[in-house]
Structure formats: structure tokens, C-alpha cells
Amino acid sequence: MYSFENSVILVVDDDRDIVNAIAKLLTGEGYRVLKAYNGLEALETITENEVQLIIIDVMMPKLDGLSTMMKIRETKNIPIIVLSAKSEDSDKILGLSMGADDYITKPYNPLELVARVSANLRRYLSLGSAGNAVSDENTVVTGGLKLNTKDKQLYVDGETVKLTATEYKITELLMRNAGRVFSAEEIYDRVWNDDECYAVENTVMVHIRHIREKIEINPSEPRYLKVVWGIGYKIEKINGGK
Amino acid sequence: MRFLKNKWTRLAVLLVASVLVCGCTLKCLDIVREYDDGEAVESLYNSDMYSLEGERLYSELWLFANLYIKNQDENGMLDEGSFKTKHILNALESLGYKNGDFLGSFRYSDIFNFYVEYKGVAGYSDSDVMDFPVDEYTILIRGNEITSYPSYFNGFGTGCHYYTNGKGFEYYYIPHYNKGFAVYDYDTEGLQSYVDELGATIYLNEDGSSPIPTAYRQDAMFTTASDYVPCFEGDDSLCEIRLRLNEKNISAVKAHEAFRHEREKKIVTEAVGFIPVLLVILVLSVYVMLTAGFDSKENKYKMTGFDRIFIEVCVLVLVLSGMCLVMLTEYLRNVSEIDSWLSSYAYEGLATDILYGAGVTGVYIVAVSILSSFVLRLRCKSFFKTSLIFIILSKIFSAMGRFIKKAKAQARENEINAQILKDNNYLRRFIARTAVFFAVGLGVLFIGFALEGLAFLVIGFIILVCGFVYLCIKDLRELTTLSEHIRRISEGDYTEYALIENSSAYGMHYNLNEISGGFRKSVEEQLKSERMKIDLVTNVSHDLKTPLTSIISYIDLLSKEELSPEARDYVAVLENKSAKLKSMVSDVFDLAKATSGTDIKKEKLDMVILTGQVLADLNDKITNSGMEIRKNINADTAPVNADGKKLYRVMQNLIDNALKYSLPGTRIYISLENTESETSVKIQNIASYEMNFKEDEITERFTRGDEARTTEGNGLGLSIAKSYTEACGGCFRVEINGDSFTAVVTLPLSEEKGETLCTETE
Structure with missing residues (x-):
């Protein structure tokens, strides 16, 4: 801290x-x-x-x-x-x-x-400096979020956040495609690699909520991980995060 | 430069110019006087003597030529014994020649030499002068017309006449004596006679007729009231008379001309001397005019009271002063008495000088002042404004313009009224047309049969039918525009429809326009009041938020203090209630925004997904409430075009409500169904209390199911749901059936064009 x-x-x-x-x-x-x-x-x-x-x-x-x-x-x-x-x-x-x-x-x-x-x-x-905020091979950055894909770590405003494996996969998918909206099925398909689609919406949503609670200051007014109602989910693409 | 425009400079210049004018006038008077003096030396040509003597000489010479030379024999004598000679001598005697001795009483002239010729026989005043020149001193008379005369000649009466009927009767007329006489070459003894108006004795012929032809008598012309001149035509051209000034008088005329020439030259010289002075006066006057009205204090041109006098008055004054001057001139001819009286004190003409000098200078000053004023008015662009005529005319014109405009507007209004009153006259017109068509058709038929011309029949009918069909189509087209107009109104397009002036549908279109205009107005007013309401709510909610912020902040700080358990409870209550207040304020704000529909961002989304998301999102809450939710989604997809956030709020509010007010142990049913054009989400639950309210009341703002208002919630949930749904183009409905409460959100599917599908079933 x-x-x-x-x-x-x-x-x-x-x-x-x-x-x-x-x-x-x-x-x-x-x-x-x-x-x-x-x-x-x-x-x-x-x-x-x-x-x-x-x-x-x-x-x-x-x-x-x-x-x-x-x-x-x-x-x-x-x-x-x-x-x-x-x-x-x-x-x-x-x-x-x-x-x-x-x-x-x-x-x-x-x-x-x-x-x-x-x-x-x-x-x-x-x-501070913008240098840290630039994405390279191993890091994905949007706003205050930084994902190190090598050691599978997520930093929020420089602070490490502990994620479960599924949560990490969802975060990685959304961050690598920051700004793109994924439907629950798509996320399920790509993260779980499972054909069985039962209560997909609920499952995904639960994970999304958990991730939100970890990375957002106010989960009910999220800054990064947003629900696009009636369509799906996305992580906001924020450039030049300080 | 400023100095040049000064008022006093201007005045001084005007004074100088006036003095110059005065001087010029006096000098002019001098010249005129001198000229008059010169004119007083009379020329011979202007003298009465010249013309009187000329006239007398001419008359006598003419008589000499016509009576003597014409009638003389080879010896130059008249035939003593003939009747004619007797008459001639009588006549001459009556003209004042004693015993008819013409030659003896002939008076030579002191002024003229003369030469007379008749049929080549000539007579001279001076037989030495064989060469009688026709030059600038000669009056040449051929017949009875002056054909050549000196340049100064004023003329005298010629026009002696001679007439003969060829049967011995001759008539002579001498204007100089105003006398006529007749000569007869036959015996007049015993013949009846009368004396005519010119004193000639006319002997009638033996048969009693007059020797003067009736036509001539009737043509007799009266040069004056009493003068009677028989208008005979005789051959006078045989006589030629020349009158030439004699040498003495020629030299006198020459001398006079020389004197006159000299004087003219002098006057011209003096007049030329005036030109520079006049130029100076002109320049000074122009200067005064151009700088008139310049106010050096304010550095601009300014009109004074004088410049506001009507132009017409100024012109009148100018004209009057000019006329005064003219009258002065007339009058001055009679002031010689005063002049001669004054001349004993000063010089002759002093009074003239004073009056004239003062008069001309005065007129000059008046003229310059008025012209300067005109220039100033033009400069100030108020030339016409100060003209009485212009003012009156412009008043008349503007009054007329107003009148015409009013009359036009009245006419237009009348026309419109007439058009409106003109109800549907299509039927009338159709019947009339059909009747005409039939009548003409019958006519064509008859004529066709009568002429036995099949071609005429066919062509006539084709033309008739074409005309009839054309007129019908025209009418129907107008009716089509009417239906188009009605369709527009029904679609909510209340814009003005372009009126076709001479269409029969004009009145109907006009009335429809009136109707849609009324609609438009009321819609606009509604929008306006709605906007004001939103503004009010926005402002109030902002104003509420600021104190609320303090309250929440301090409650938070308070909760961190060391407090007794009781106080801590109180703080908890405060915390709870302030949070509720906060949500209420934001709800009220949201509601106001939703009603306005301004904050809607529509996008394509899927209601099936959205329902799933909302349920997943509220999963914790649902689990905590202990209620059971049954999902019944009967569609794979339900694409709609709406604002996701708003719909999320709708669903959240409805599910919240269901959770809050459901009877414990009952189930909540959420179902989604698609029809052809719309999708509807139903949320059904069993209320935990008796619903003694109407279905449409519950969606009103601040209405709550339990009137005691004991539970949480502010009564805005359903109204927000309704407003948001409608803002997204959907329809929100509540159904109550016993204890079963159903909320239905219906949205148009996005394959269809987004239209409001709210059908008021209640």
C-alpha cells in the first residue's frame, strides 16, 4: 500500500x-x-x-x-x-x-x-510518467488498468489485484479488445471453451460482478468494466492513462 | 480652413458681394442712361417724316403711272376728248389736284429721289440721274409690293389697287387717301349711279347691273370696321417705283450710323469690363452658398429656423422680389420729376441710382440667402421635407397607400372568406359538366347526322370525351391533394400546406391548415410548458443536491466520532434517510428528463439478452429477498431500437417493485413474448396487500400501492418505468387482477420502423 x-x-x-x-x-x-x-x-x-x-x-x-x-x-x-x-x-x-x-x-x-x-x-x-502506461508485448493498458500477460497479473492504479483464473481470462479477453462489446455467449465460448450453454448470462454476469468489485472504486458506477445493456459487456478503452 | 467656414466670414463675404452688386448696378444704370441718350438722337429711318413722305410719294407716283403713263399717247399727252380722260380728270380733282392738273400739282420730296416706270416708260425726279441704283438707300416697289428696302426701314402702307372688267370700266383704290374712284371709257350720261364706300361713283350698266362683278363685291374685305376695300385683282405688276434718299440725307444717315456704331462699341467695351467683376460676385456667391449653415462650434452643417421655412414661400419671395424689381424699373421711368427735383441738390438720376442700387442689391441678398438655404437643405437631406407641396403630396400618397393596402387586405380577406364558404362544389360542377357534355353531344349527333359526316361525328365525340375526362381528372387530382393533406395531418405533420389559389379545394385546404395550425400551436405550447417544468425540476434538484451533500458529508463525519450507542443509532437513521433522500432527488430528476425524452440514446439491442443481464445483475438481491423468480423467455431474440441504460432501469424498477411488494412465498413470473411487430416483457407477482387502486393511477408520480407509505420506495419507480419505456418508443401497461399485479413493457421490434405502439387498452 x-x-x-x-x-x-x-x-x-x-x-x-x-x-x-x-x-x-x-x-x-x-x-x-x-x-x-x-x-x-x-x-x-x-x-x-x-x-x-x-x-x-x-x-x-x-x-x-x-x-x-x-x-x-x-x-x-x-x-x-x-x-x-x-x-x-x-x-x-x-x-x-x-x-x-x-x-x-x-x-x-x-x-x-x-x-x-x-x-x-x-x-x-x-x-506518473506516460512511459509506464504504454502497452508492449506483455502488457495491456487501458486507463488505470494494466495487465501483465506474462506473469498474469492485473494492476489497478499500480496496485495488484488478485483474480481467479476465470476472472483473469475474462479480463484478458476484454482488455485485449478494449472498447469491443462481447455478448455473454461469446465470452462463455472463449473463456470456458464449453459447448454447454446453460444459464450463460447468469454465469458470466456473476464473474463480471466479481471482477468489478475488485477493479472498480464504485462498482455500481463502473469506470472500466461496463455492461452494455441488451448487448453484452466491454472494458472501456481509455487512452494515455496517467 | 475653419476660418473659411466661419459664420462671420460668410457674412463679410456676402456684404462684399452685395457692395459689388450695388456697384455693378450703378455702373449699369450709367451705361443704360448713356445708351438712352444715344437713342434719343433720332435716326431718319425712325422718323415719321420718312415713312409718311415715302407713302405719299409712292401713292402719287402710282397714280401717275396708272393714270398718266398708261393712258398717254405717243406725245405723252392724254386724249383730251375721250370719256376716260374726263373721268380721270374728275377723279384727280376729287383727290385734290386742281382742275385735274396732276403734273402741275405734283409735289417733289426733300428726302427722296424717285424713279417710276410703266411698261418701259419711265419718269425721274431728276432727269440728270440716268443711273438710278437699287442700293441700301432705295425702296423698290413692284406692282404694289415692296420687294427691296433699307435695313432700317420701318415700312409704310402700300397696296394701291387697279381693276378693269375689260369693257371700259376701271377701278382704282388708293389707301393713302383711303379713296377709290372709277373710270369709264364710255358715255355714262343718263346711267343710274351710286356712290360706294370709298367714295367712287359707280354707274350701273344699261341693264341695271353693276360693272363690278358680284363675286368681287361680296368678297369685299374690311380692313377696319369702316374701311371698305374692293378686293379686285388687277395686273399691277407693270408698274415699278423706286424711292432713293437724296445725297444730303444719305450723308445724314451715314453720320448717324457711324455715331450709333461708335456708341455700341463703347457699351460693349464697358460691358466686357463687367465680366471679371461678375465672376468675382459669382465665386463669392457660390462660396456663401456652399458654406451656408456651417456651425464651427459643432463642426457640422446645421439648419436654423430660416432653413425650415417652406421652399414654396422662399420661391414666392424670390419671385415677388424679382417682380418688385421689374415694377421698380417701370416706375423709375416716372421718377424723372423726383430726379429733376433732386438734381438741384446733387446730380441728375440720384433717386434712380438709390432706388435701383438698393433694389438690385436687396434682391441679390434675398436670392443668395434663399439659394444658400436650398443648398444647406440639400446637404442636410431635408430639401423635400421643407417643401409644403412635397409634405402635402407625401401625406396624400401615404394616406392613399394605407388606404390601398387596407382595401387590398380587405379584398383578400373577402376572397378567402368566399373561398372558405364555398363548400364542396365538385358534385355541382360534375352534374353541370355532365349536362353540358350531353347537350353538346346531342348537338354533335344532330349535326353529324344532318351533314351525314361520320368523321365529324367521331372527331367531335372524341374531343368531347377527352375534354370531359380531362376536367374530371383535374377535379380528382385536387381531391387527391386533399387526401394527401389529411394524411399528413393524421401522421402528425402539422406544417402549413401550400394553398393553390384557384383550386376548388382551396377552402378545404384552408380549413385543414387552420386545424393543423391549431394543433401545432397547442403542441408547441405543451412542449414549452414541459420544457419549463424540466428546467424547474433540474434547478430544484441541483439546489437540493448541494445541502444534501453537506448533510451526507457531516453525517459521515459524525459516524466516525466517538458516540454513545444511542447516538450511533440516531446517526444510522440519519444515514439511511439521507441516502433515501439522495435517491429520491436523483429519481425525480431522472423522471423529469425521461418525460422530456431528450436524454435518450437509441441503439440496437436485444431484449432477451437485456432481461437475462438484469436478472443476473440483480441476482444477489433476488437471493436475499427469498423470492423465487420464474423465467419464461419464449423467443431466441428480440431486437429493439432503444436506450439500454433506460430499459435496464425499467426492468430493475419493475423487479425491485415485485420483490418489495410480493406476498412472501409466492413466485414472480417474468416472461418475454414476441408478436409480429413487437416484443413484450411481463412481470407478474402476487401483491402482499390489497390493491385498491386503479391501474392507471399506480403509474402516476408519487403513487404507491400502500397508502400508509410505510415501506421503502418513493412511488416513482413505476412512473420512471412508464416514462422511460415511452421515451424508448414503447408502451408501459399495468394489469391488476385480484391480487395479481402484472406490469407489461411492450417495445416495437426493430425490423419495423420505430413507431409509438401505445394502444390505450385501459
Whole structure:
């Protein structure tokens, strides 16, 4: 387990109670927390201090979160988590495409917030350079997932995850074809190599759920392993994972 | 440059120009006066003496030629014994020649030399002058017309006439004396006579007729009211008379001409001297006009009150002042008295000078001011705006335009009303047409038989039938457009249908357009209010989320504190309820979005797979609930075009509901069936309580089966399921049969075009 006790996190929100709550939560986890209440303050703070991660609200007075983020991105490469009450897909896509590393909707789950913060920090601090994230013969990478096919190991944000043999096979199939949707039958055929097709959907789904619980921070809102309802399953292809 | 445009510079320039104008006027007056003085020296040609003397001499010479030369014998004498000579002498006596002694009383002229010729016999004033030239000092009269005359000649009365009937009667008319006389070459003794209007004694012929032909008498013309001139035609061309100024008068005329020439030259010289001054005045005037109205303070051209006076008034003033000047000129001819009175104090013509100078300068200033104002108006683009006529005309035109527009609109409205009122007249038209067709057909038949022309019969009938069919097809085509229009409306296309003005279907199309317009409007309004509702819900849910975030965060922090067991229980309750609140807020939001149907991403998917996935996904929950689920999938595949996430939510909500409200120990049946065009998923369970609600009520928002609202759930599950299903183009239905509760999700299969299949069976 990595330790990031000295990491500095900047929390930006115009609601002081929320900032305080997050500060308290993260301080409890051993992080140092800086506070800002609008975009301009946030920009000031990051020029004056060394910050490793930013949690930022979107709707703020003076300078909104997205604009602030674009400003920060001009100079800094640190992870930014957007924390917003806007929960629509289009809002998430907009936030992520404008430079956010993660998008959490309000009201957030405190445990999930902590988990995401540490995941992002880990990725940024330990995997940092893009060099590690490039797929070669023996590794398959998508986002924070890294699969070493040689020693059959899966790393999530640099941390080893233990998978059963079937789970590993499913993960390998989906990761090697990241972005492609597989139906349950296809997965069953290729992983089990078994002609007997009884309750395939259930069997596959159970494994998928297990894998999800291991690799996803919030299994009910998966980032990597997704169910494409009415079609099948896939692992999202995420380029240039940090 | 600024200085040039200054108001005061302008004024000064105007003053200078005015002074120059005044000076010019005075100088002009001088010249005119000088010219007048010159004109006062009378030329001989202009004198009365010249023309009077000329006329007299001409008349006498003419008489001499016609009476003497014509009638004389070889010795130059008249035949003493003849009747004619007697008459001639009488006549001459009546003209004032004593005893008819023409030659004796003939008066020579101081002015003219003369020459007279009749049939080659000539007479001279001066027998020494054999060569009598026809030059610039000679008046030449042939017959009774002046054929050549000096350039200054003013003319005098010629027109002596001679007539003969060839039977001894001759008539002479001398305008100079305004007298006529008759000469007879026969004995007039005892003949009846009368005296005509010119004093001539006319003897009637023996038979009582007049020697003057009736036609001539009737043609007698009256040069004045009292003048009677018999309009005879006689041969006068034999007589030629020349009048030439004598040497003394020629030299006088020459001298006068020289003087006149000299003076003209002088005047022209002086007038040419004016040109530069006039140019200067022109330049100054143009300058004043071009810079008029420039406000150097504001650095722009500006109109003042003067520039707003109507143009017509300005023009009137200009014209009036011009007329005043003309009247002044007239008047000045009579001011010589004042002049002569003033001349004892100053010089002659002072009053004229003052009046004229002031008058012309005044008119000049008025003209320049008005023209400057016009230029300024043009510059300010308000030339026509200050014209009374233009204003009145434009008012009239705009009023007329309005009237015409109104009348046109009225006419158009009337026409439309007429068209609308014109109900279906196809039948009427068809009957009328058929009747005409039959009538004409019969006509063709009769004519055909009458002429026994088979060809005519056949061709006539073909033409008739073709025309009839064409008209029918035309009508039917119009009806087809009508059915097309109705089809469009029934398909929900409420756009305006292009009206065909002169079609009989116009009224019907118009009314259909009205109907679809009403629909469109109500649909638009509905959409608008729906959008507003969604906006409201979105905003409210965002506003709810922020405090909720704090609540959840602090409850979490609180749960980490050291607490008494009781407090810990309370925190657990808080945690539980806040989580519920959170899900409710997000459900409300989802519902609002679903109703709008904006967030739907349709893709091809399989309901069979989806059902399996959902069941697998909820496997844990199902196992935990202890309920038993029976799956009954009666199809290999059920491809639909829908949003997978939304359908997952639908299925999840329905299964959740079934798990929540089922009577323990009963089974939940999930079945999937395909019909030709749609697939339906049924979820059937036995309720654990009495369902005393109607089937359509349960899908309303916030309605729950158990009215006590004791169990978990917020009553949004079924409404979300319904909204999402409908947003995906499907139909959601609930069936209640005793304690059996069935939810049916029906979706169109994607081989068919995605259409709403919601058939309201309830």
C-alpha cells in the first residue's frame, strides 16, 4: 500500500460547509488540505503552493470550475477531480473532455471520494510518467488498468489485484479488445471453451460482478468494466492513462 | 480652413458681394442712361417724316403711272376728248389736284429721289440721274409690293389697287387717301349711279347691273370696321417705283450710323469690363452658398429656423422680389420729376441710382440667402421635407397607400372568406359538366347526322370525351391533394400546406391548415410548458443536491466520532434517510428528463439478452429477498431500437417493485413474448396487500400501492418505468387482477420502423 500522507489537496467549492467536510474527511485520511472558495482563489493558491490534487466544483462565482480547470491545465498536469451537482452524462463528458481526470456527482459518497482521491494520486505519483502506461508485448493498458500477460497479473492504479483464473481470462479477453462489446455467449465460448450453454448470462454476469468489485472504486458506477445493456459487456478503452 | 467656414466670414463675404452688386448696378444704370441718350438722337429711318413722305410719294407716283403713263399717247399727252380722260380728270380733282392738273400739282420730296416706270416708260425726279441704283438707300416697289428696302426701314402702307372688267370700266383704290374712284371709257350720261364706300361713283350698266362683278363685291374685305376695300385683282405688276434718299440725307444717315456704331462699341467695351467683376460676385456667391449653415462650434452643417421655412414661400419671395424689381424699373421711368427735383441738390438720376442700387442689391441678398438655404437643405437631406407641396403630396400618397393596402387586405380577406364558404362544389360542377357534355353531344349527333359526316361525328365525340375526362381528372387530382393533406395531418405533420389559389379545394385546404395550425400551436405550447417544468425540476434538484451533500458529508463525519450507542443509532437513521433522500432527488430528476425524452440514446439491442443481464445483475438481491423468480423467455431474440441504460432501469424498477411488494412465498413470473411487430416483457407477482387502486393511477408520480407509505420506495419507480419505456418508443401497461399485479413493457421490434405502439387498452 502506498502512502501519500504528505500530499497536498486543494478543495475548491463556494459552499464552505462542503469544503470543510471534505477537508475534515481527507485530513482524517492523512492528507494536507488547502481550501479555496472560487476559481480565482484556487488559481492563486496553486501558484503559491505545491499541490498534488485538486477537487473542484463547477458552479462557482467569479470563475467557474471548468474555466479554472482549463487555466490550471495550461501549466499543471496534476490530477483534477470535478465534484458537481450536475449529474447528466453530457455534463460528465464535458468535464472529462476539458481536462478533468475524474468526475464525482454530488451528493458524493465519502468513501468513494476518498478512494478516488487516493487512486488518482497513486496514478499520478507512482505511475506518473506516460512511459509506464504504454502497452508492449506483455502488457495491456487501458486507463488505470494494466495487465501483465506474462506473469498474469492485473494492476489497478499500480496496485495488484488478485483474480481467479476465470476472472483473469475474462479480463484478458476484454482488455485485449478494449472498447469491443462481447455478448455473454461469446465470452462463455472463449473463456470456458464449453459447448454447454446453460444459464450463460447468469454465469458470466456473476464473474463480471466479481471482477468489478475488485477493479472498480464504485462498482455500481463502473469506470472500466461496463455492461452494455441488451448487448453484452466491454472494458472501456481509455487512452494515455496517467 | 475653419476660418473659411466661419459664420462671420460668410457674412463679410456676402456684404462684399452685395457692395459689388450695388456697384455693378450703378455702373449699369450709367451705361443704360448713356445708351438712352444715344437713342434719343433720332435716326431718319425712325422718323415719321420718312415713312409718311415715302407713302405719299409712292401713292402719287402710282397714280401717275396708272393714270398718266398708261393712258398717254405717243406725245405723252392724254386724249383730251375721250370719256376716260374726263373721268380721270374728275377723279384727280376729287383727290385734290386742281382742275385735274396732276403734273402741275405734283409735289417733289426733300428726302427722296424717285424713279417710276410703266411698261418701259419711265419718269425721274431728276432727269440728270440716268443711273438710278437699287442700293441700301432705295425702296423698290413692284406692282404694289415692296420687294427691296433699307435695313432700317420701318415700312409704310402700300397696296394701291387697279381693276378693269375689260369693257371700259376701271377701278382704282388708293389707301393713302383711303379713296377709290372709277373710270369709264364710255358715255355714262343718263346711267343710274351710286356712290360706294370709298367714295367712287359707280354707274350701273344699261341693264341695271353693276360693272363690278358680284363675286368681287361680296368678297369685299374690311380692313377696319369702316374701311371698305374692293378686293379686285388687277395686273399691277407693270408698274415699278423706286424711292432713293437724296445725297444730303444719305450723308445724314451715314453720320448717324457711324455715331450709333461708335456708341455700341463703347457699351460693349464697358460691358466686357463687367465680366471679371461678375465672376468675382459669382465665386463669392457660390462660396456663401456652399458654406451656408456651417456651425464651427459643432463642426457640422446645421439648419436654423430660416432653413425650415417652406421652399414654396422662399420661391414666392424670390419671385415677388424679382417682380418688385421689374415694377421698380417701370416706375423709375416716372421718377424723372423726383430726379429733376433732386438734381438741384446733387446730380441728375440720384433717386434712380438709390432706388435701383438698393433694389438690385436687396434682391441679390434675398436670392443668395434663399439659394444658400436650398443648398444647406440639400446637404442636410431635408430639401423635400421643407417643401409644403412635397409634405402635402407625401401625406396624400401615404394616406392613399394605407388606404390601398387596407382595401387590398380587405379584398383578400373577402376572397378567402368566399373561398372558405364555398363548400364542396365538385358534385355541382360534375352534374353541370355532365349536362353540358350531353347537350353538346346531342348537338354533335344532330349535326353529324344532318351533314351525314361520320368523321365529324367521331372527331367531335372524341374531343368531347377527352375534354370531359380531362376536367374530371383535374377535379380528382385536387381531391387527391386533399387526401394527401389529411394524411399528413393524421401522421402528425402539422406544417402549413401550400394553398393553390384557384383550386376548388382551396377552402378545404384552408380549413385543414387552420386545424393543423391549431394543433401545432397547442403542441408547441405543451412542449414549452414541459420544457419549463424540466428546467424547474433540474434547478430544484441541483439546489437540493448541494445541502444534501453537506448533510451526507457531516453525517459521515459524525459516524466516525466517538458516540454513545444511542447516538450511533440516531446517526444510522440519519444515514439511511439521507441516502433515501439522495435517491429520491436523483429519481425525480431522472423522471423529469425521461418525460422530456431528450436524454435518450437509441441503439440496437436485444431484449432477451437485456432481461437475462438484469436478472443476473440483480441476482444477489433476488437471493436475499427469498423470492423465487420464474423465467419464461419464449423467443431466441428480440431486437429493439432503444436506450439500454433506460430499459435496464425499467426492468430493475419493475423487479425491485415485485420483490418489495410480493406476498412472501409466492413466485414472480417474468416472461418475454414476441408478436409480429413487437416484443413484450411481463412481470407478474402476487401483491402482499390489497390493491385498491386503479391501474392507471399506480403509474402516476408519487403513487404507491400502500397508502400508509410505510415501506421503502418513493412511488416513482413505476412512473420512471412508464416514462422511460415511452421515451424508448414503447408502451408501459399495468394489469391488476385480484391480487395479481402484472406490469407489461411492450417495445416495437426493430425490423419495423420505430413507431409509438401505445394502444390505450385501459
